[in-house]
Amino acid sequence: MKYILILFLLLQSCIAVAERYEHAGAGFENKKELEEFYLKVRKAILSKDYQGLSELMLFPTGLYIGGNPTTVETAEEFVRLGDQILNDRLIQAVYCSNIDNLRSNYEGVMIGQGEIWIVRLDDGRSNTGKSVIFKINNNPANTTWERPDGECFYGEKVNKRL
Secondary structure, three states: OHHHHHHHHHHHHHHHHHOOOOOHHHOOOOHHHHHHHHHHHHHHHHOOOHHHHHOOEOOOEEEEEOOEEEEEOOHHHHHHOHHHHOOHHHHHHHHHOOHHHOEEOOOOEEEOOOOEEEEEEOOOOOOOOEEEEEEEOOOOOOOOOOOOOHHHHHOHHHHHHO
């Protein structure tokens, strides 16, 4: 009887792990929670709403301005530098993304191949987390790697849209 109970508890824990949301490691407990934030990020980037985007950012953050690594300290500075931050590659990566092709690892959830990184921060109290963009990878040198979204990324439809 003791072994049956142990086996039952072991199976329960395996089932619980299997049911964990795929992006839970980045703080998102379910698809709805991630999708709501992802859609805000997507809309702000595609419409080049620098003010709205700055409200989703975690500062200070490292970016590239004019090809040089730069630390952006405040939302006001981010808004002022907006046109220098959002490059075509970054916008195309967001345009080609959707909620179902986001991937995550121990750092967070990535849009594209790491052009945008988001995470849900937890302050230790239940249901009080805040979703943020913690990294915009706009390094102009990152343009040649092979992409799983290649057809969309390099397609005429996307290029004409920009």
